[in-house]
Amino acid sequence: MSDPLDGSLTAAAASVEKGELSARDLAEAALRRLEEVQPRLNIAISIDAERALAAAAAADGRQAKGEPLGPLHGIPLMHKDMYYRKGDVSTCGSRIRAEAVANVTSTALSRLDAAGALDLGRLNMSEFAVGLSGHNIHHGDCRNPWSPDHITGGSSSGSGSATAARVVFGALGSDTGGSIRLPAAVNGVVGLKPTQGRVSRAGAMPLAPSLDCLGPLARTTEDCARLFDIIAGHDPKDPSSSRRKVASTETAAREGAGKGLQGLKIGKPTSYFEDALDPDIKVAMDWARKTLEDLGAEIIEVSMPELVDISALQNVLMGGEAASRHGPWLKARFADYSPQVRARLLPGFAYSARDWQDAARLRPLMLRRFARQVFSQVDILATPTMPISAPTLDETRLGDGQGMPAMIARISHCTRPINYLGLPALSLPMGLTGNGLPCGLQLVGRPFAEAGLFRTGAAFEAAIGFIGLRPPHAAGAALGGDR
Amino acid sequence: MTPEMIEALLTEALGSAPSAPDRERTVALATLARDGLDRCRPLIDFDEEIAGFEATLETLGDDGEEKA
Numbered sequence: 001m002s003d004p005l006d007g008s009l010t011a012a013a014a015s016v017e018k019g020e021l022s023a024r025d026l027a028e029a030a031l032r033r034l035e036e037v038q039p040r041l042n043i044a045i046s047i048d049a050e051r052a053l054a055a056a057a058a059a060d061g062r063q064a065k066g067e068p069l070g071p072l073h074g075i076p077l078m079h080k081d082m083y084y085r086k087g088d089v090s091t092c093g094s095r096i097r098a099e100a101v102a103n104v105t106s107t108a109l110s111r112l113d114a115a116g117a118l119d120l121g122r123l124n125m126s127e128f129a130v131g132l133s134g135h136n137i138h139h140g141d142c143r144n145p146w147s148p149d150h151i152t153g154g155s156s157s158g159s160g161s162a163t164a165a166r167v168v169f170g171a172l173g174s175d176t177g178g179s180i181r182l183p184a185a186v187n188g189v190v191g192l193k194p195t196q197g198r199v200s201r202a203g204a205m206p207l208a209p210s211l212d213c214l215g216p217l218a219r220t221t222e223d224c225a226r227l228f229d230i231i232a233g234h235d236p237k238d239p240s241s242s243r244r245k246v247a248s249t250e251t252a253a254r255e256g257a258g259k260g261l262q263g264l265k266i267g268k269p270t271s272y273f274e275d276a277l278d279p280d281i282k283v284a285m286d287w288a289r290k291t292l293e294d295l296g297a298e299i300i301e302v303s304m305p306e307l308v309d310i311s312a313l314q315n316v317l318m319g320g321e322a323a324s325r326h327g328p329w330l331k332a333r334f335a336d337y338s339p340q341v342r343a344r345l346l347p348g349f350a351y352s353a354r355d356w357q358d359a360a361r362l363r364p365l366m367l368r369r370f371a372r373q374v375f376s377q378v379d380i381l382a383t384p385t386m387p388i389s390a391p392t393l394d395e396t397r398l399g400d401g402q403g404m405p406a407m408i409a410r411i412s413h414c415t416r417p418i419n420y421l422g423l424p425a426l427s428l429p430m431g432l433t434g435n436g437l438p439c440g441l442q443l444v445g446r447p448f449a450e451a452g453l454f455r456t457g458a459a460f461e462a463a464i465g466f467i468g469l470r471p472p473h474a475a476g477a478a479l480g481g482d483r
Numbered sequence: 484m485t486p487e488m489i490e491a492l493l494t495e496a497l498g499s500a501p502s503a504p505d506r507e508r509t510v511a512l513a514t515l516a517r518d519g520l521d522r523c524r525p526l527i528d529f530d531e532e533i534a535g536f537e538a539t540l541e542t543l544g545d546d547g548e549e550k551a
Contacts, residue, residue, distance in 0.1 A: 368543070
């Protein structure tokens with residue numbers, strides 16, 4: 001029998017339910033794989049094997065007694081080190097929070113717990129979620145299982161790498177400017193930035209609360225959808241969370257796999273998202289659109305509203321909010337920040353209250369303009385997740401040097417405006433570029449249209465067969481792989 | 484906002500004068516963002532509707548069209 005951790009979350013959950021596998025089997029296998037890859041990929045910041053095994057034993061005990069099982073019963077997961085669990089340290093990828101013990105448990109973790117998931121520990125991330133490459137001078141750079149010399153993307157670096165490396169079936173990340181979608185793209189997994197307000201942020205580290213979104217990464221659209229369905233929905237502890245009913249996106253993904261996309265209109269942007277693409281990304285994008293067309297979708301060219309300025313507005317909101325959060329530490333512990341994070345936080349002090357307020361007032365207006373211009377013509381917009389092939393860690397090890405702002409702007413070119421607009425966006429693999437690294441297709445939908453994104457993504461995923469590709473540096477390398 | 488004003492804000496925030504590279508980079512990045520904001524400001528209507536961003540997401544979320 002092949003290792004269950006090489007398969008999908010939903011398949012493993014079904015095997016546990018049938019009694020073919022135990023929660024303990026899965027927990028032990030995941031911990032073995034974690035031990036194997038940690039030295040070469042540096043995916044974890046903390047590992048709690050004892051607690052995971054105790055939880056697995058308890059889960060098996062509940063099953064033996066015939067108690068009802070949750071949809072994640074016995075499924076090992078790990079999460080970005082900014083999801084708080086009461087009594088545990090969450091470093092937020094920083095030195096400053098190296099000993100910060102949480103006094104609450106995040107709503108997202110509580111919901112995963114209630115669904116039966118096993119929590120193996122916390123994953124590497126960019127310091128305070130400010131970083132898009134996966135470098136971390138405090139905890140060490142996270143490495144990409146496709147090529148340890150290349151970036152994992154950030155800030156949910158460990159979430160992307162651990163999932164792609166077949167250590168766990170999935171992980172939670174956070175996305176303020178692309179931090180779920182970029183690691184998903186570069187590591188060849190599926191990542192969802194939900195609609196703003198779809199998932200409660202209670203008990204997770206804030207960066208810029210008006211833009212922060214929490215969401216899942218997994219290896220298949222169906223797995224990602226299952227995780228999303230569990231964490232989505234209103235939470236009284238986060239009054240900004242939407243009260244809108246959450247449709248089953250897992251059902252949508254299951255229905256979409258292997259089906260056509262007849263009747264669906266997909267937008268091809270005529271500007272901005274198509275600006276200055278790496279040749280490899282352009283080829284992959286053209287091929288992805290052709291695949292969507294072959295599946296029955298109609299591809300329609302759509303002109304874009306003022307997205308360059310939207311990126312500027314996003315910077316004002318994020319800068320002001322992050323400066324407010326980090327002000328006390330920047331004053332008292334300046335040297336404890338990495339140079340790049342400091343450099344990215346400082347502009348926030350140069351925006352006035354009026355600047356922030358104007359950027360916030362423009363947000364609904366820009367969203368309406370975007371919706372009128374784009375979603376009056378198409379159901380979904382298809383863009384690259386990242387306009388360039390994954391660079392190496394060395395190429396992007398720019399600290400606070402001269403090339404850093406341009407590098408950040410380039411990496412997040414296609415993702416950042418979506419956060420300002422609050423729209424849902426799904427990144428899923430669309431192939432490998434010439435350097436052997438994955439690249440991502442970004443599907444952007446109307447507010448709260450996550451089910452449509454998963455349905456479309458599942459059809460695309462089934463058509464291209466990327467899931468069968470195994471990163472050369474994934475766990476279980478002794479298996480040989482089927483690359 | 485002039486570079487001198489930004490330097491004064493940084494000095495106040497950090498408790499000491501920023502280094503020259505920090506000051507120059509911050510001025511450049513903040514100016515870039517504020518230029519974009521300035522281009523958008525004329526779009527703001529004094530009598531704009533009161534609905535905020537979250538309400539707009541909810542309104543547009545049904546079928547992508549604004550409700551009457």
